Amino acid sequence: MTAVVSACPSGLSAPSTPTPAQDPSAFVVQKDGVKSLDLIVKGASCGGCLSKIESNVGKLAGVRIARLNLSTGRLRVEWSGQLKPRTIVEMVASLGYGVTAFDPGKADIESARAERRLITALTFAGVGTAAVMFMSEPLWFGSDLTADIRNTLRWISAAVALPVVIVSGQPFFSSALASIRARHLNMDVPISLAVILALALSLYETVVGGQHAFFDASVMLLFFLLIGRVLDARLRRRAYAAANELASFQTATATRLTSGGRAEAVRVVDIRPGDVLLVAAGERLAVNAEIVSGKSEADLRLVTGEVLPVATTAGQTLHAGAVNLSAPIQVRALSAANDSLMADIARLLEAGEQKKSAYRRLADKAAELYIPQVHATAALGFVAWLMFGATAAQAAYVAVTVLIITCPCALALAAPLVQVVAASRLFREGIYLSSGDALERLAAIDHVVLDKTGTLTLGDPVLGAISEEARTARNQAAMLARASHHPFSRALVKAVGAGPIAQNICEIPGQGVVGTINGRHAKFGSASFLGATASGGSELWFAFEGDTPVAFHFDDAIRPDAAKTVIELSAMGIEVELLSGDGEERVARAAKAAGVRKWRALASPQSKAAHVKALETSGQKVLMVGDGLNDAGALASAHASIAPGGAVDVSRLASDCVFSGDSLRAIAQIITTARAARARMRENFAFAALYNIVVIPVALAGWVTPLIAAIAMSASSAVVTLNALRIAAPSRSRWAGLP
Amino acid sequence: MNVFILMLLGIVGFALAGLAVFGWALKSGQFEDPKGAAARILDESDRPR
Numbered sequence: 001m002t003a004v005v006s007a008c009p010s011g012l013s014a015p016s017t018p019t020p021a022q023d024p025s026a027f028v029v030q031k032d033g034v035k036s037l038d039l040i041v042k043g044a045s046c047g048g049c050l051s052k053i054e055s056n057v058g059k060l061a062g063v064r065i066a067r068l069n070l071s072t073g074r075l076r077v078e079w080s081g082q083l084k085p086r087t088i089v090e091m092v093a094s095l096g097y098g099v100t101a102f103d104p105g106k107a108d109i110e111s112a113r114a115e116r117r118l119i120t121a122l123t124f125a126g127v128g129t130a131a132v133m134f135m136s137e138p139l140w141f142g143s144d145l146t147a148d149i150r151n152t153l154r155w156i157s158a159a160v161a162l163p164v165v166i167v168s169g170q171p172f173f174s175s176a177l178a179s180i181r182a183r184h185l186n187m188d189v190p191i192s193l194a195v196i197l198a199l200a201l202s203l204y205e206t207v208v209g210g211q212h213a214f215f216d217a218s219v220m221l222l223f224f225l226l227i228g229r230v231l232d233a234r235l236r237r238r239a240y241a242a243a244n245e246l247a248s249f250q251t252a253t254a255t256r257l258t259s260g261g262r263a264e265a266v267r268v269v270d271i272r273p274g275d276v277l278l279v280a281a282g283e284r285l286a287v288n289a290e291i292v293s294g295k296s297e298a299d300l301r302l303v304t305g306e307v308l309p310v311a312t313t314a315g316q317t318l319h320a321g322a323v324n325l326s327a328p329i330q331v332r333a334l335s336a337a338n339d340s341l342m343a344d345i346a347r348l349l350e351a352g353e354q355k356k357s358a359y360r361r362l363a364d365k366a367a368e369l370y371i372p373q374v375h376a377t378a379a380l381g382f383v384a385w386l387m388f389g390a391t392a393a394q395a396a397y398v399a400v401t402v403l404i405i406t407c408p409c410a411l412a413l414a415a416p417l418v419q420v421v422a423a424s425r426l427f428r429e430g431i432y433l434s435s436g437d438a439l440e441r442l443a444a445i446d447h448v449v450l451d452k453t454g455t456l457t458l459g460d461p462v463l464g465a466i467s468e469e470a471r472t473a474r475n476q477a478a479m480l481a482r483a484s485h486h487p488f489s490r491a492l493v494k495a496v497g498a499g500p501i502a503q504n505i506c507e508i509p510g511q512g513v514v515g516t517i518n519g520r521h522a523k524f525g526s527a528s529f530l531g532a533t534a535s536g537g538s539e540l541w542f543a544f545e546g547d548t549p550v551a552f553h554f555d556d557a558i559r560p561d562a563a564k565t566v567i568e569l570s571a572m573g574i575e576v577e578l579l580s581g582d583g584e585e586r587v588a589r590a591a592k593a594a595g596v597r598k599w600r601a602l603a604s605p606q607s608k609a610a611h612v613k614a615l616e617t618s619g620q621k622v623l624m625v626g627d628g629l630n631d632a633g634a635l636a637s638a639h640a641s642i643a644p645g646g647a648v649d650v651s652r653l654a655s656d657c658v659f660s661g662d663s664l665r666a667i668a669q670i671i672t673t674a675r676a677a678r679a680r681m682r683e684n685f686a687f688a689a690l691y692n693i694v695v696i697p698v699a700l701a702g703w704v705t706p707l708i709a710a711i712a713m714s715a716s717s718a719v720v721t722l723n724a725l726r727i728a729a730p731s732r733s734r735w736a737g738l739p
Numbered sequence: 740m741n742v743f744i745l746m747l748l749g750i751v752g753f754a755l756a757g758l759a760v761f762g763w764a765l766k767s768g769q770f771e772d773p774k775g776a777a778a779r780i781l782d783e784s785d786r787p788r
Contacts, residue, residue, distance in 0.1 A: 047778030
């Protein structure tokens, strides 16, 4: 392995390990003789990267368009002729960038469309607000306007406001209708009511030539609220896409054997049950499958959490996520990729059902408090004014102004804006939230359960402390190790670096590698393979024929910052616990290294989920952090959950949050941000309540004019927005004082 | 009075024109890759396609 340097000429992006080029031919779209392919490129971050990639790919024979979108990291290539798609991928990889084919998928396109609709609505509302404000200004301040001009201004305002409300109000109206049908009031009900009533009242006042018209209030309200909605939708889409990209770097294509015995690359989603697949050494299985032929070893880290590879033979069933190690095998798919995923998710949802439905969002709680109270106040105001001798029209005016001025603009923005700001802050750090209310749940956490393999540890073993004999033998051992996909072999190669490979190499599944070095026969493998006495199991032995074997010990490397994170979490009043499916000795060692006092080994997937549930029932709010298939149940039953970027699909989807990068510090960071977000939300709700307490008496007294309404509403929205933005400010690092 | 109405119609007209321009910009992909556009402006070999 060579030293990794950043491919970016400006050095802006961290060096990314170039991924082994997969065959992307399954992703090629052909139309009118022009073939096109969409690729995700990792590590491109400046103009230099852009021209480097575009010019090099553009030079390939037949390429018509090579355009890299630097904002999304997607490269679109269009070509005609015989150019092989693999050549394109290899070209980008050879420039030093991570690259993989990708398929936008239905959900992606759908959410992009929804965002576009919101932006259209926002644009209409913005232009409408500006136009109506032009007309409102003389109405507010022009005390010398003639009745003629006043009426003209009102009619033009009406002509602008009416279409704007119809177009821009759509997102709120449809959501309000849906919530009424479901017999559950959400915040969009009072919003829609206020907007429609404001418009109706203004039209009425305009027709009868009355005192006040609130066209400006109705369009402005929509404009403010839509800003929040657009930001929210955009962020959610970006986070979703980013988490998906992490996944597409894992398994994008598989090799299928046709009935004629020909191998073809297919997209993982196109695998059907019964397909025979060829799984190369080092390749990850995308579907549940039964081995047809071939003896090998499988790395089940993501499935069971075990670090040591397991020997596999024909007839055995392997779960999606298992990595085939020593020799190529043929397997028969037992399910389609989506089916196995769907089945797993259905099972998980069943397991974690009570969690999602029992949780009531802060905003929903606020809406439930707000709606009856404000509406009752408006009704009371109407009755009271009638009793004191006002006309029905006057009393209705007062009631409607109460609803307009208390329109939950601040209340509706209070939570989403905070979530948007907090989530975009996390996004910049490479942490992707799946939903806004996840932040509220993450803020409540008081107990963290960590998985070991792949979560507390990096998942890849590293070469441990070595003896003097091993130090001298390691270069020769590496010559054999370079031919193997066994995780320990790769760890040795990583430690030693690039170099030559031995001759006549042969890998014997489950045992080791044999080969010739300088004419001498050598072996590298398990203790039994070399006739040595095993000690512990996480070691490999090396010897020339006739010599005494030398041992190499391997550790499961703890993530950097793991110990710091544990200290940090305890300082935040959070209890940390380690729960692993791996063997006792390794779990104990990892727990000690990370400073975790409470740990449990040999936990089955069921017992993991049961343990989390038991903690939840005892009143604790558990955060589960895990990556494997065996963690999925626990992830779904916990109050909140986080998965590292390398997690299997099921675990990623069962989690509230996915973090990329190696540092466990992300966990502390997520909780800190979530707590800050919860505090800001509470402040915003308190402010919105205070605002209502002040303005309701004013409205009840009948003093509300369009000018007062406009000032009150925009001022309250501004306060809530500014408060939300406080999260974006860089916090003084809590890490500064730690060693 | 007539001048006044003319001005108002002018305002609405400008607003609609702005709306149309923004609609065009959105549709023609002006907001698709702001980072890339910022980098491309310095690249001499880049020609509009």
